[in-house]
Amino acid sequence: YSSPGLCQSVAMFPPAGRLLSLLLVIDAGGTVPSPQGVPQGCYAAEEAGERTFRCSQAGLSAVPTSIPNDTRKLYLDANRLVSVPAGAFRHLPVLEELDLSHNILAHLSGAAFQGLAGTLRRLDLSANQLASVPVEAFVGLKIQVNLSANPWRCDCALQEVLRRVRLAPGTGTGIVCGPGARPDLVGQEFLPLVGEEELCGTGRGGARRSTDVALLVTMGGWLVLVVAYLAHYVWQNRDETRRPLKRAPVLPVRSEDSSTLSTMV
Numbered sequence: 012y013s014s015p016g017l018c019q020s021v022a023m024f025p026p027a028g029r030l031l032s033l034l035l036v037i038d039a040g041g042t043v044p045s046p047q048g049v050p051q052g053c054y055a056a057e058e059a060g061e062r063t064f065r066c067s068q069a070g071l072s073a074v075p076t077s078i079p080n081d082t083r084k085l086y087l088d089a090n091r092l093v094s095v096p097a098g099a100f101r102h103l104p105v106l107e108e109l110d111l112s113h114n115i116l117a118h119l120s121g122a123a124f125q126g127l128a129g130t131l132r133r134l135d136l137s138a139n140q141l142a143s144v145p146v147e148a149f150v151g152l153k154i155q156v157n158l159s160a161n162p163w164r165c166d167c168a169l170q171e172v173l174r175r176v177r178l179a180p181g182t183g184t185g186i187v188c189g190p191g192a193r194p195d196l197v198g199q200e201f202l203p204l205v206g207e208e209e210l211c212g213t214g215r216g217g218a219r220r221s222t223d224v225a226l227l228v229t230m231g232g233w234l235v236l237v238v239a240y241l242a243h244y245v246w247q248n249r250d251e252t253r254r255p256l257k258r259a260p261v262l263p264v265r266s267e268d269s270s271t272l273s274t275m276v
Contacts (some may be wrong), residue, residue: 050075066090074099084108088135094118101126110135112157121147128152130157136161138184142191146171159185162196165192165201169209173202 014200049055052069057060063084066075066127071090072139078085092114100106107130116139124131128151136144142160149156157179163169165188178186188196188204196204204210 049077055079062105063155067110073151078103080104082106086110087114089113092116095123096124099123103127104150106130106131110138111139113138115140117141119144121145123148124152129137133179136186137177142189144172147176149175151251152176155179157182159183161186162189162191163187163201164189164219165199165204166197169201170205170210171260172203214239 016272022040031203034150050069050071051066051072052064053066053075055064057063062079062081063086064078064082065086067086068089071087071092074087074092078100083105084102085103086098088110089112092111093116095111095116095118096201097120099111100123104126106127108132109127110137116136119141131152131154133156134154136156137157138160141158142164143166149172152175155178156176157203158172159182163186163209169186184200186201188199188201193252264272
């Protein structure tokens with residue numbers, strides 16, 4: 012490969028000899044290029060009958076774009092991924108399992124898992140640098156997720172996420188409040204706090220919920236007033252119908268009026 016004379020010699024050999032010479036070149040230190048577009052350290056394989064694409068410990072700093080679209084299991088663990096952009100996996104229509112663990116993820120787009128609502132079943136986000144995640148990223152997903160070993164802020168967003176997903180067995184105790192949480196929550200497990208405290212009382216989620224409650228209370232008050240007015244109206248009309256009708260007094264007719272009426276006719 013590096014020597015022109017060697018390449019010319021290989022070209023002169025018959026097919027069998029050419030293959031043997033190619034093997035000798037590889038053994039001498041040559042390399043065979045990877046399939047076009049596939050990052051170094053990544054490979055596709057069949058594992059338990061499932062199309063799998065592994066990029067574990069491949070030194071990736073971004074989600075690769077050359078993942079085969081028939082991939083069902085994708086391993087991107089133990090890399091240097093910092094974020095997952097919107098639509099990073101939307102070209103994988105049959106993806107069922109995604110491993111993003113042991114990276115340095117600090118940000119997830121609200122549309123990071125766009126297009127996976129009907130297929131994704133398992134998601135591993137453990138051992139990253141996630142302090143918070145957008146609730147929108149998990150809308151429509153029916154997944155089992157591992158969120159352990161992250162420095163969680165233990166905020167309303169995380170509480171809402173836990174209402175939408177199922178935690179992988181045995182991973183709940185690993186969801187611990189990190190340095191960005193309230194001082195009284197740092198170092199504590201998050202799941203027991205969810206049962207004791209409503210963390211969505213303030214902030215965007217809390218404000219929305221407070222607005223909804225205020226609206227419901229206002230509507231309830233108006234409904235009570237309308238019902239009370241109708242009840243009063245019906246009750247009053249019932250009393251009116253029970254009262255005896257008073258006959259109008261009969262006024263005597265004067266003869267002048269009768270004569271005048273006859274004359275006018």
